[in-house]
Amino acid sequence: MIDAAEILSDLTEPQRQAATHTDGPLLIVAGAGSGKTRVITRRVAYLVSLGIPPSSVCAITFTNKAAGEMKERVGKIMGRPVRDFGRLDQAWPMVCTFHSLCLRVLRHYAPMIGLPSNFSIFDSSDQSKLVKEATKILELSSTNFPAGKVHHTISGQKNQLITAAAYAQSVGDFYQRNVARIYIKYDELLKQNNALDFDDLLLKCVLAFRSHPPMLAELQERFQYLLIDEYQDTNHAQYILAHALAQKHRNICVVGDPDQSIYAWRGADIRNILHFEQDYPDAKVVKLEQNYRSTKTILAVASKLIASNKQRREKSLWTENEQGEKVKVILCQDEHDEAATVARMMKELHDQQNIGWNGMAVFYRINALSRVMEDALRRAGMPYVMARGVEFYNRKEIKDVLSYLRVIANPADEVSLDRIANMPTRGISDGSIKSLQGFGVSNGVGLWESFTRADQVPGMTTRAQGSVLKFVGLIESFRAKAQAGDVRALMEDVIRRSGYEEYLRKIGGDELEELANVNELISSAAEYDSEHPEGSLEDYLAGVSLMSDTDHLKDNGGAITMMTLHAAKGLEFPVVAMIGLEEGCLPHSRARESESEMEEERRLCFVGITRAEQRLIMTKALYRTIRGLRERTVTSPFLTELPADDVEVFDRTKLGGLDRGASSGYGSDDDIDDALPNKSQFKRGQLVRHPQFGIGKIAEISEVGSHTRAVIEFKNAGRKTLILQYARLEAVG
DNA sequence: GTCTTGGATATTTTT
């Protein structure tokens, strides 16, 4: 039995309140660095210590990584590992992602809701392929309807729980009407492939809740205690899902920080957390405001910045940590100067302050900024790692092998079938595939059945038909083998007998990196087999489809970490440098036109700042070369929002070429203000020029909070609403 | 089946 007192022994009072509130809705507003993970893990353990059956506790996270960490920590506190068989019916607390939960539900209730349980899950590249196919079938131009954009729209609709039919009814203009047609076609194709996309997992689950009340009732009974992490990043579908599950017992605990919501662009709705108390008027609210991570100075800088946001709830972070050094704001000459300066400062900290390389990080808004920084570090001989997802599961060889398995498990999966039919080459040409597809269409059968009847398909040589039938025999023998449920054995057999291994050896040269990756996949399958004695190929595939591998990027082995601000969320480093604090970069140029986007950019900046424990460096380059064009930049408004007392500005742009060691040019805030456009020159009727939209006339101008917003009629680009401080407007005449 | 070339395109990224 776990001892409740021990679980709670090292929690502060607010943390304790959050961990021990058992019944009724609970909102934990967890400020940056306030010990959030500690609180949630203790809470789960505490619930179990009260005698609540572990299986009735469900903690939902956003990433596999977060789920994995939480599982481990909960297991540690409970004194036994949290086992996870990837199924709905298990005796441990369920700690998983939204998608994983939905997948378990859909598979568990598949017979009830009329879903074949061997469905494939399509990842984003499969999804794009289907969107392209749908666009083509409808004879729409792929230029006017680019797959990426269309898919983003469809995904957005699904996350809003808007089905294809509903979307088709609601939309008006030409573009949307056609996207709606593509959406409908795309869904048909998914169905044909017996596949769901990521968004479907959520959508179908909610739809099943609505159409099958007994199923929902069962789940509500099962999950008496719900906990949702990173609640500020939930989208509408997730919101509905969570509340549907919580409706009966109302023991829903949500944890998050509105100030760290940075995923609106993929559907996150910050209002979910801001309005929690309207959803549950009897909710208990616990604010975790003590920060254990950063110095007083860093915290002050972060707080002052985020205070400019309106879409937030008041929260005041405080810390008992030391005051710390002032935040260094460095105005650099250009990106090379910037990179060299950051490198030099980090080297100094390493050599003189004895700070390890892995205690330092460089953050940037867009990946494009990493290049020059990387060069500078390499030239200085400093170790670094780039934390962009290595994307193990997106690698060609991994996808190829998994495609074999998917075809074996799900004969309807034509996207995978098409991928592997001639991989490695076995005499099944594109032409043959076309003939097979044609046969399928005219006989009303799927592609797989066409394959099995290749000898009846016109337009193919006997030889090609033979190749196809041989392939069919191969897959069928794999299917027979799959029955045994030994995934590793099957996978090895597939790689060997399909000729894929030989193919990799042939193309691999000396490195054989691809083969090594495939071997890693085999080991992971072996692991799956041993952990899931009752497992099946279908279960394995279901689990693996939701994997990505940001988790692979830990253990940087003593190197400076470079990453985007988005990737930095949840991490912490003694020393942080944020580069590119310029208008158009942070805030990003695409976010200039609405207040809410600006606020998200500000939150992004806030997230970056609050990653720093001891020292923070923020840089800006006066000139930056973007896409080959060297342009003078404008200082980020965020820099001007920082409290002057807590920052030290070093202006390197006035050093006149002598730069070595000259980190003394102590500038004032004027330097920053000088760089901002003077807004008073703009009034109604004024003619202006915009770098993108050209010439226009200000039709309306208004103060919105701290910003001046102008509605401008552009000659060529039409009517736009711009925020003066951020739009690089030039007065004309 | 692989190499070449032209054209478009250029945030952030998990599941």
Added chain:
DNA sequence: TATCCAAGAC
């Protein structure tokens, strides 16, 4: 400017 992708050449 650089990179990615699709379509065409060998």
